[in-house]
């Protein structure tokens with residue numbers, strides 16, 4: 023079988039060794055003769071998995087011993103859109119709107135209190151990250167989305183504010199160095215850069231909790247999940263184990279700083295090819311470009327069928343843009359090899375020689 027180059031935006035590619043080890047564990051977990059799918063979430067074997075996953079989830083970002091708890095929950099990032107204001111919004115929160123996911127997060131928050139729109143890039147179809155953001159004082163928290171998966175834009179720094187910071191990092195967590203410790207609640211759906219779908223990771227500073235007087239149902243209550251160590255109910259055992267395998271892979275590689283170098287290399291290579299080809303437009307503004315999701319379109323629609331055919335020949339898969347934006351999107355998450363980007367670049371160069 024010819025090698026496939028899978029640019030999926032999510033659920034995304036994971037390292038080959040992670041697939042192999044996860045597959046082995048489905049048959050025979052840690053030599054126990056039992057499948058990872060069929061052991062108790064309260065067994066001592068799984069508790070060891072959970073504790074190592076929590077420790078690595080924090081230490082890979084330099085957040086160990088800084089007052090954070092790592093939670094492994096369910097409901098995806100979309101559940102956190104609601105769980106965040108349920109737990110943190112007493113009066114007023116600020117939201118930066120940089121796209122579909124940020125909009126959804128903001129809309130959920132309006133059900134719990136006042137929401138200030140602090141900045142937005144909606145005026146230019148979310149193709150840029152707002153600059154010189156001024157945040158008023160007295161907010162319960164400020165929410166932003168570090169990487170906008172659909173549009174291919176990315177914050178290169180944490181916005182400055184004197185309130186607790188909350189960030190949806192679904193599509194760039196563990197991809198780069200960042201001032202993670204300036205953010206009080208970091209959350210992510212696992213299926214972009216952590217592990218399989220059906221799991222969300224929330225890294226939370228306990229000190230931001232307990233500021234609202236509303237009563238919070240247990241499943242929605244961060245404090246309850248902290249108290250129960252992510253075992254309030256049956257955890258997603260397989261997704262947590264597979265995420266642990268991915269955390270170990272990243273740790274052995276040298277951590278976030280090591281993968282960031284590779285990610286920078288992949289993104290630079292692809293953006294250069296896009297900039298070198300007059301027949302392609304990048305969708306995101308140059309100074310807001312994401313290193314995880316590269317969005318582009320052809321100047322003339324008639325180029326698209328040729329590109330599609332070349333992609334098919336070279337086994338480039340899942341590169342169509344999000345249905346709301348159109349065009350193309352190449353997702354370059356941690357596990358995507360440099361080689362796949364080189365194949366995509368060679369396709370663009372081949373087209374360049376034809377025009």
Ligand SMILES: *Cc1c(COP(=O)(O)O)cnc(C)c1O
Nearest residue numbers: 098099100123171190192193211
């Ligand atoms: C994919 C994505 C989401 C939605 O995640 P679910 O786990 O499907 O709820 C939210 N935010 C961002 C930035 C995403 O990329």
